[in-house]
Amino acid sequence: MSRDKRPFAMQYDGSVAAITGSSLMSSAALALPRDTLPPSSYDRFDRAEWAKLRSSTPLTLDEADLARLRGINDALSLDEVEAIYLPLSRLLNLHVSAIQDLQRVKESFLGQDVRPSTYIIGIAGSVAVGKSTTARILQALLSRWPNHPKVDLVTTDGFLYPNAVLEARGLMRRKGFPESYDTKRLLEFVTRLKAGARRLAVPTYSHQTYDIVPNATHVVARPDILILEGLNVLQGGDSQGTKPSRLFVSDFFDFSLYVDAGEDQLEQWYLERFARLRETAFNDPRAYFRFYAEMPKEQALARASEIWRDINLVNLRQNIAPTRSRANLVLRKSRDHSVEEVWLRKS
Numbered sequence: 001m002s003r004d005k006r007p008f009a010m011q012y013d014g015s016v017a018a019i020t021g022s023s024l025m026s027s028a029a030l031a032l033p034r035d036t037l038p039p040s041s042y043d044r045f046d047r048a049e050w051a052k053l054r055s056s057t058p059l060t061l062d063e064a065d066l067a068r069l070r071g072i073n074d075a076l077s078l079d080e081v082e083a084i085y086l087p088l089s090r091l092l093n094l095h096v097s098a099i100q101d102l103q104r105v106k107e108s109f110l111g112q113d114v115r116p117s118t119y120i121i122g123i124a125g126s127v128a129v130g131k132s133t134t135a136r137i138l139q140a141l142l143s144r145w146p147n148h149p150k151v152d153l154v155t156t157d158g159f160l161y162p163n164a165v166l167e168a169r170g171l172m173r174r175k176g177f178p179e180s181y182d183t184k185r186l187l188e189f190v191t192r193l194k195a196g197a198r199r200l201a202v203p204t205y206s207h208q209t210y211d212i213v214p215n216a217t218h219v220v221a222r223p224d225i226l227i228l229e230g231l232n233v234l235q236g237g238d239s240q241g242t243k244p245s246r247l248f249v250s251d252f253f254d255f256s257l258y259v260d261a262g263e264d265q266l267e268q269w270y271l272e273r274f275a276r277l278r279e280t281a282f283n284d285p286r287a288y289f290r291f292y293a294e295m296p297k298e299q300a301l302a303r304a305s306e307i308w309r310d311i312n313l314v315n316l317r318q319n320i321a322p323t324r325s326r327a328n329l330v331l332r333k334s335r336d337h338s339v340e341e342v343w344l345r346k347s
């Protein structure tokens with residue numbers, strides 16, 4: 001039975017939510033309500049327990065790996081890579097290998113070559129939680145394994161509608177909400193990738209111009225693994241009022257992660273990043289937010305707090321956090337971005 005179609009809903013306290021006779025008849029009632037998986041649905045690991053899980057396959061980082069990881073984020077510690085991301089890359093490698101074995105089974109059944117399809121990993125989570133950093137660490141680590149050296153990375157930011165469209169639709173203050181994305185195009189991309197398309201061009205987004213970059217695409221050429229990162233990758237019909245029978249991007253995922261942290265923590269990271277960008281990237285004359293670099297710091301930060309509260313936090317609560325229970329694995333971060341707990345879903 002698919003997890004979204006269980007006939008009743010477990011609450012966190014273990015009780016079963018009441019479903020009325022009439023609602024049982026509708027297909028909507030068959031969908032599991034938002035983020036209601038009980039704690040017993042996960043194997044939970046604290047940092048030390050999780051770190052041990054790399055030990056049965058000795059994994060070492062060479063100088064080239066270290067250089068690549070340092071280039072991703074100078075605040076990233078090596079201890080973090082070793083304790084959290086190496087075991088995670090080992091788990092993912094085992095999972096990819098198992099899928100590749102299954103493809104060989106299909107090959108011998110059909111008596112013909114079956115080209116393995118791209119293994120897709122989805123990474124979801126709030127604005128500023130560290131999705132792109134997590135994606136880039138995993139890309140660097142996973143590309144070291146001989147059975148899947150070509151690991152590509154796509155962010156769903158590229159599937160936002162251009163500002164001109166958002167403006168025309170009155171959605172400029174809804175960036176990141178489900179309606180701000182060209183979901184059909186995103187779904188078409190993953191469908192064609194899974195179907196074995198040789199080259200797919202995906203649009204790109206610039207945080208500097210705060211818009212889709214005209215005529216600039218990133219070409220995805222049948223990688224062994226694709227990491228698809230974005231706020232919305234685990235979203236389904238329930239938050240958008242779409243028909244439950246529709247296909248979703250996550251239907252094409254082989255594995256998914258949700259990067260999680262407390263709301264206060266997320267707000268602090270958002271503001272810290274904003275303050276840092278104000279000193280750096282916002283000074284560029286082409287930056288969409290350059291006026292924040294020109295106004296006094298307190299005023300700019302007050303504006304950033306409003307953006308957080310009125311846009312990103314609302315989106316987190318309404319559309320992002322409710323998708324956490326769909327992820328196969330949850331990385332729960334503490335104050336300094338270090339992962340304090342890992343939850344691995346049992347089914």
Ligand SMILES: Nc1ncnc2c1ncn2[C@@H]1O[C@H](COP(=O)(O)OP(=O)(O)OP(=O)(O)O)[C@@H](O)[C@H]1O
Nearest residue numbers: 073075076126127128129130131132133269273337
């Ligand atoms: N593992 C980490 N260690 C230290 N700092 C980190 C880590 N992950 C993220 N950060 C910091 O947190 C901030 C947000 O990270 P990142 O840009 O990866 O988030 P995001 O979820 O992709 O954000 P958005 O959706 O807004 O693009 C950045 O300032 C980044 O440097």
Ligand SMILES: CC(C)(CO)[C@@H](O)C(=O)NCCC(=O)O
Nearest residue numbers: 127157175176177231307311312
């Ligand atoms: C582009 C997204 C939606 C996701 O990365 C986000 O960074 C964003 O721009 N949110 C809108 C509000 C803001 O400017 O933070």
